[in-house]
Amino acid sequence: RDGRLAPCPDRPNCVSSQASDLDHAIAPLPFQGDAAAAAASLAGVIRAMPRASLVTAKPGYLHAEFASATMGFVDDAEFAVDAAAHVIHVRSAARLGRSDFGVNRKRVDAIRAAFAAVHP
Template identity: 55%
Template sequence: MTLKPLLLVILAMFVFLGCASKMSKVPGNLGVKDGKLAPCPTSPNCVSSQAEDEKHRVAPLSLAGTPAETMDRIVSVLVETPRVSIITRTDNYLHAEFRSAFFRFVDDVEVFIDEADSTIHFRSASRTGYSDFGVNRKRVEALKKESQR
């Protein structure tokens, strides 16, 4: 294969992957049901503070202040983050979409403030693919750290 056809194949892959990520639909299982965020799938591209297994589990945070104040802090972190869109926001729930810089893959991030337990729960999951190379875990840990400042 000469260089020109190879470049065309690579270009076609980029176009396909870019279109595929734009076509990925919002999962139907997002939101809080009976005080719980959706469980993670078996694939390693999701983390949740409500997960039972260590592969998917991240620690929740303790609520400091009112739910509205806490959500305001979290939102202030997110609006400063590149390629993030806040889709849904209430005083105790948030859904945001993170897009990767190159392929524009979408990850869904959810925050649930459980006022009864004084706990902030997090879930971050990739819409496509199998592995995320730890991106969702790093994202949640950074969000937790930045929102406590």
């Protein structure tokens, strides 16, 4: 959808780098160099994460599912590459419930740190 990720619902279990409200806003993942190489590095980071499954990997877009450790609840994370701005936009949201106790925000922060380590 023209590099736009779906907006977060009116629940605190979603974060997005394209959200304008502080409850849902999170910074995109910055990268240097080639966008395709950055996306490939990000795909590698996701594949290495526990209980993660890379569902879709196509040019400029990744979709991953993450299962919770205890109950097996599934969260969705989407990534849209903005080559011109040298950032990867991210949206991570729980499929069920209202609150995620900050899990999606923490996950994106962990992905950011791991991505920065392999693709500065």
